[in-house]
Amino acid sequence: MKKFTLGAGTLAVGAAIVLSGCGGREQTAQNGDSGTTAATGAPSSGIELTGAGATFPYPIYSKWFDAYKMAKGTAVNYQSVGSGAGIKQLKAKTVDFGASDAPLKDKDLKEMPSEVLHIPTVAGAVVLAYNLPDVKGLKLDGPTIADIFLGKIKKWNDPKIAALNTGLKLPDTPFTIAHRSDGSGTTYLFTNYLEAVSPEWKTKVGSGKSVQWPVGLGGKGNDGVTGVIKSPGGFGYVELTYALENGLSYASVKNNAGKFVEPSAESTTAAAKGALEAVKKDVRAPIMNAAGEGAYPIAGFTYILAYKKMDDPKKAAALKDLLHWAMKDGEKMAPELHYAALPDELVAINEKAIDSIQ
Amino acid sequence: MVAESFENAPPRAAASAKEPIRREGFSLSHLVESGFYWGTAFFAGLVLLITVLIAFQLWRTSLPAIHAFGWKFLTTSTWDPVADVYGAWPFIYGTLMSSFLALLLAVPIGVGTAVFLAELSPKWMRTPLSFMVELLAAVPSVVYGLWGVLVMVPALRPFQSWLSEHFSSIPLFVGAPMGYSMMAGGLILAIMILPFITAISREVIKAVPPTQREAAFGLGATHWEAIKGPILKSARSGIIGAIILGLARALGETMAITMVIGNGNGANISLLAPANTLSSALANQFAEASGQQVSALMYLALVLFGITIVVNAMARFLIWRMARDLGRAA
Amino acid sequence: MSNQSQKSITLTPSPSLMMRRKLANTLMFGGASLATFIAVVPLLLVLYYITVRGFSALNANFFLHAQKPPDDVTGGMKHAILGTLMIIGIASCLGLPCGVLGGIYLSEFGKNRFGAAVRFAADVLNGIPSIVIGIFIYAVAILPLKNPHFSAWAGGLALGVMMFPTIMRTTEEILKLVPISLREGALALGDTHWHSILKVVLSTARGGVITGILLAIARISGETAPLLFTALGNSGVNLNPNRPTASLPKAIYDFATNPSDYWHLLAWGGSLVLVAMILVLSIAARYFTANRLGESN
Numbered sequence: 001m002k003k004f005t006l007g008a009g010t011l012a013v014g015a016a017i018v019l020s021g022c023g024g025r026e027q028t029a030q031n032g033d034s035g036t037t038a039a040t041g042a043p044s045s046g047i048e049l050t051g052a053g054a055t056f057p058y059p060i061y062s063k064w065f066d067a068y069k070m071a072k073g074t075a076v077n078y079q080s081v082g083s084g085a086g087i088k089q090l091k092a093k094t095v096d097f098g099a100s101d102a103p104l105k106d107k108d109l110k111e112m113p114s115e116v117l118h119i120p121t122v123a124g125a126v127v128l129a130y131n132l133p134d135v136k137g138l139k140l141d142g143p144t145i146a147d148i149f150l151g152k153i154k155k156w157n158d159p160k161i162a163a164l165n166t167g168l169k170l171p172d173t174p175f176t177i178a179h180r181s182d183g184s185g186t187t188y189l190f191t192n193y194l195e196a197v198s199p200e201w202k203t204k205v206g207s208g209k210s211v212q213w214p215v216g217l218g219g220k221g222n223d224g225v226t227g228v229i230k231s232p233g234g235f236g237y238v239e240l241t242y243a244l245e246n247g248l249s250y251a252s253v254k255n256n257a258g259k260f261v262e263p264s265a266e267s268t269t270a271a272a273k274g275a276l277e278a279v280k281k282d283v284r285a286p287i288m289n290a291a292g293e294g295a296y297p298i299a300g301f302t303y304i305l306a307y308k309k310m311d312d313p314k315k316a317a318a319l320k321d322l323l324h325w326a327m328k329d330g331e332k333m334a335p336e337l338h339y340a341a342l343p344d345e346l347v348a349i350n351e352k353a354i355d356s357i358q
Numbered sequence: 359m360v361a362e363s364f365e366n367a368p369p370r371a372a373a374s375a376k377e378p379i380r381r382e383g384f385s386l387s388h389l390v391e392s393g394f395y396w397g398t399a400f401f402a403g404l405v406l407l408i409t410v411l412i413a414f415q416l417w418r419t420s421l422p423a424i425h426a427f428g429w430k431f432l433t434t435s436t437w438d439p440v441a442d443v444y445g446a447w448p449f450i451y452g453t454l455m456s457s458f459l460a461l462l463l464a465v466p467i468g469v470g471t472a473v474f475l476a477e478l479s480p481k482w483m484r485t486p487l488s489f490m491v492e493l494l495a496a497v498p499s500v501v502y503g504l505w506g507v508l509v510m511v512p513a514l515r516p517f518q519s520w521l522s523e524h525f526s527s528i529p530l531f532v533g534a535p536m537g538y539s540m541m542a543g544g545l546i547l548a549i550m551i552l553p554f555i556t557a558i559s560r561e562v563i564k565a566v567p568p569t570q571r572e573a574a575f576g577l578g579a580t581h582w583e584a585i586k587g588p589i590l591k592s593a594r595s596g597i598i599g600a601i602i603l604g605l606a607r608a609l610g611e612t613m614a615i616t617m618v619i620g621n622g623n624g625a626n627i628s629l630l631a632p633a634n635t636l637s638s639a640l641a642n643q644f645a646e647a648s649g650q651q652v653s654a655l656m657y658l659a660l661v662l663f664g665i666t667i668v669v670n671a672m673a674r675f676l677i678w679r680m681a682r683d684l685g686r687a688a
Numbered sequence: 689m690s691n692q693s694q695k696s697i698t699l700t701p702s703p704s705l706m707m708r709r710k711l712a713n714t715l716m717f718g719g720a721s722l723a724t725f726i727a728v729v730p731l732l733l734v735l736y737y738i739t740v741r742g743f744s745a746l747n748a749n750f751f752l753h754a755q756k757p758p759d760d761v762t763g764g765m766k767h768a769i770l771g772t773l774m775i776i777g778i779a780s781c782l783g784l785p786c787g788v789l790g791g792i793y794l795s796e797f798g799k800n801r802f803g804a805a806v807r808f809a810a811d812v813l814n815g816i817p818s819i820v821i822g823i824f825i826y827a828v829a830i831l832p833l834k835n836p837h838f839s840a841w842a843g844g845l846a847l848g849v850m851m852f853p854t855i856m857r858t859t860e861e862i863l864k865l866v867p868i869s870l871r872e873g874a875l876a877l878g879d880t881h882w883h884s885i886l887k888v889v890l891s892t893a894r895g896g897v898i899t900g901i902l903l904a905i906a907r908i909s910g911e912t913a914p915l916l917f918t919a920l921g922n923s924g925v926n927l928n929p930n931r932p933t934a935s936l937p938k939a940i941y942d943f944a945t946n947p948s949d950y951w952h953l954l955a956w957g958g959s960l961v962l963v964a965m966i967l968v969l970s971i972a973a974r975y976f977t978a979n980r981l982g983e984s985n
Binding site: 388390394395398401403404410411416419467473477479490491492493495497498500501504505508509539549551552554556557558562565566567578581583585586592595596601603607610611619624627636637640644656663667669670674 | 698709710712713716717719720721722723724726727728730731733734735737738763767785786787789790792793794796797798802803806807808809810811814816817818819820821823827848849853854856857859861862864865866867868878880881882885893895898900902903906907909910911912913918929936937940941944959963965966967970982
Binding site: 059081083085087088174181182205206210211215216217218219220231302308 | 375387436437439440441470507511514515533536538617620621622624632634638641643644645646647648
């Protein structure tokens, strides 16, 4: 008698996968990698902080939180789900802190359940990357970039580009323009810049995390855009860290002082310094087109968002400790991963804000 | 309406079993029997409940956009998050067109492969091939997408430039050969649903009792006639079921198509132009959306929900008509 | 065409008709073989790519370490492998019995309007983009909690909801193919209806039902979108289903979209492991359900 052979069979199928699932339930509520958790003396008692938000700082946060766990024993779980989603989760209180590449507007701040603090952590730059095998050291200025993205300049050897690049031999190739198809802080920074340098862009398109692009192909994420940029005649905007790690060629851009500046961690920190007066008044102030000869014009901060008054005092203490650590030890790690560290003045402002968390 | 037919179900069900079991009074086996019936009915009903709840949830969250844009949403082509003006037509077109292309390629190839695997293939090929097909249904969407970007799109570029050079009089093949295009989207969908259609069709063909095939051979039919006649006929509803499952996956597929379709605005008849689908718009924008944009995106999801309903209804109608015609011919 | 040839069977076939039928035979089989070839080439390419790219990522670190910073080449995917097993386990605990039992209902009792409605709902549910299911579970199973938090439970629930209609519909299609004579035989021997379904019908259709289950597990195991706002993700190893939990697809996605070369390598390795997991599962299923009567796979 083949009794219930199917039952047995299905059980067998399920066994492998189900074992882990059901087995997991029998585990006591122990978190973290059991191998490495037995770290040094820690203020935590099994506290795990959860954060979610921007993808741009994910590599550096991953490094910070790993080092922090080694040093202090508190596990921090940061997940990159996008800035907007991070803000939503903070609002729904499913996470302990959020992270965003774009600061909250006054109106959005009012809609949060209680007061939210912005802590700028590192700065980043948006670079204009291109794929022209024989062209090195391209120079561009704001109005030209805007005209390319408006579709008014169609070919690489356009007189407007040639005028900025005397001595460069530009090919008669049409642009393959790449933009982000997903909403992103990178697009937010870039379109804000275009809006600042081109009145036509301001009236026709505007700025935001996603906009209605007049021309171009959309790629999802920096990697998607990079894929399109690698097409013949490709041109698009990506984060500096991404361009550096992927060996893309990128343009120098004319800044507020009339100098062509190459994007780099240093020129981004210079931009943060150049905008310090405004940032002192409100950390949400933009730092694009900042003053200073060495300042790269398309730059911005990324922020950690936290409630000033948290529900769980233990978690509040843990988050304060984490953020203080990040300002003191974390900032030093930024250049290794091509992020721009904060100027010291801004670190001091942050320390004060962190102290106010309860 | 549904509840009413639910009440009627047990007697009909008993009638559907050829020899209804009638036992007097309450016996244990009677209890088990009705417990079994209601148990399975409960789980079947659960699907209905979940679907209705999801529809309700979508409708509720898309209400602001429904109020703001109404039916015009379906026919307008602006998608401007800055000005908060939204229209869904390019996405609707993109979803329908890419799924259509995918079926056009995957159905003949998939069913052909299933016939080959179930009927023709030498034994040494059968097991590894069947295995591979099932395995490929397991490859994550992201991986298909990566493969599409790194291998398929560059390979498409020369083909597309050949098309646009020689056939640019046909509106389908107008435009710059950039690789990222509706064509790439349809192709990656076809590759992705192929294992589904093949694996299920093969099972269905194999499940046809051997007596049917033997009878056909006995009547002097060639091998193909034996397949075409009795086997494909009894397996037809299952094969169509497999195709619907494939179509459902194509309509809802997100990551892979987002990576290769180019995410361009506007509904363009050319297969070389970049396009967008409902689900790719959702995947692209949901994480960063706020305010009205969220409800416009939910409205998109609701539209996709509607399309799925219409497509399914059409497929069902086709099956019903085929069954009726068959009944008449017999 | 078909009428013509059917008629001809009863008559004495003329030589030219015979030729034509043989030609049709050859043509159609040529077509089927060609279709197989066309299908196999891109599929082989995909498999080849995953294997070649993924293999170089696999070493002890890959399996024994959790996520490390992008510039640390000892990082691994342990957290994601365990997390995915746990989430798929939960999803299967929910989706598998629901799907099979629902499928039994549809094939055995479902010839009524309720059955038609269920069938319809299942097909619609199959076509809903997975991100919508994630958003739905977020709205009904996370936000209403007193202390809203992400968890493997919620992730498993979302994936279970996705498995449910797939398993149900494939189970139904396969069970419907079991000949009525078999059921009648069991009933005539005095078996009860439910027992005959379980014993005769299900064991005959076993292979197909398991294929359906595997396809469903295969489909959900690669899903990222429904996990984003349910299981969230975790950079460390977590075995408590009530906490945010990592999964292979989410980790693959995170790693693939970030600039680090080492993370890209991990992403390919993760893809290979995911496919290999399905392979092992598939072999196990075939081994444990091998029909003693000698039916070929």
